[in-house]
Amino acid sequence: MSAQGTPVPMQAHVSRNLSGCADVPGDKSISHRALILGALSVGETRVTGLLEGEDVLDTAKAMRAMGAEVTRDDDGTWHVHGVGVGGFAEPGQVIDCGNSGTGVRLIMGAMATSPITATFTGDASLNKRPMARVTDPLALFGAQTVGRSGGRLPMTIMGAADPVPVRYTVPVPSAQVKSAVLLAGLNAPGQTVVIEQEATRDHTERMLAGFGAEITTEITEEGRVITLTGQPELRPQTITVPRDPSSAAFPVCAALITEGSDVLVPSIGLNPTRAGLFTTLREMGADLTYENEREEGGEPVADLRARFSPDMHGIEVPPERAASMIDEYPVLAVVAACATGATVMRGVKELRVKESDRIDAMATGLRACGVEVEEGEDWWIVHGRGAGGVPGGATCASHLDHRIAMSFLVLGLAAQKPVSVDDGSPIATSFPIFEPLMAALGADIRRG
16 A cells, blocks of 8 residues: 555556666755755755655755755755754654655754754654664764654654764664764764765765865775764755666666667766666676766766666676665566576665565565565575566565565566556655656556
């Protein structure tokens, strides 16, 4: 059942010759951070290319509720008039973050060192996800939290009136946890230090530096050590959001497994902490090329051209690459099903606590479509059936998870029989133009 209450069944039918230009939306991770750091600056931040999916719009609402002025022009330009570091006002209502784990965890961090109290909730999926991984380090600053058993939403956070800086080693690779701690450190005196043993997406560090924060990163024996000097006056910025590599994954992978296809996906962010999927696909033998490589807004960007690749083969994905492609494993599993041989994915236990248990959700659906899958707590193996070899014909549960829904719809474009999902409505949280974009390329995806 969808977050809105009415499920939207969808079905994908075998398609050929996908072609054209796929203008995917702006990067979700950067969009969240642009709104939050704009709200913590003094003055007006202008943002173009913002992802206008439900997740990001919920973050915009939260920034308004905490005192920032957030508006949108008819041409899609967003304006954020910030309140400065430590300037958040206490919201007058519960902050509803919908389906967004990134949004709620980053907002919690941003307000945890201000003397205000805020209550957070979300949809049925978000309210099942663990928040202790963020609230535990926030408690070190002096914040207090009260939530449901297991550290789940709804949850109230009482920000620290006299925050102290912390030194925190992230126990599992998580850009959300790292970012929450860094955002909390903004309003703490002295230096807050975050140590991560495996590098995760670094949009927060890049954007903090762009807004004028004093932040350094060094590689030591402990790992990647990030040091932030607290209580800066952040300077407003003009931000052009690159297009989302996680959204680009769907038209790219559809083109690779669909006979006769040739699709261009322009202006995709290729931050090395996010581009693991594309590296993996090329190692599998995908005809995937980077064109017009350049830099925009401090982020590496390129146009991706993906062509049908019938000779892809399974590989063992390096576990250390997991953090740079954690959201792309579901659609990678679809490509793996259409390749020959086994694709082995290890070090991916984070997939079990996303919007759904993504290993279980994908394994169950792939098996129903005739694909052999093995799985463990932090690994899974997809045994490919080769190009055109997936039987399909199943209805797969999306579990209120946008990436699960889109992944199975991509599979249906290359399977022998149509593949259905029980509810495609969560797709709007991250990729609101998925259906018309895929239809324009020639994909046969239907509702009902």
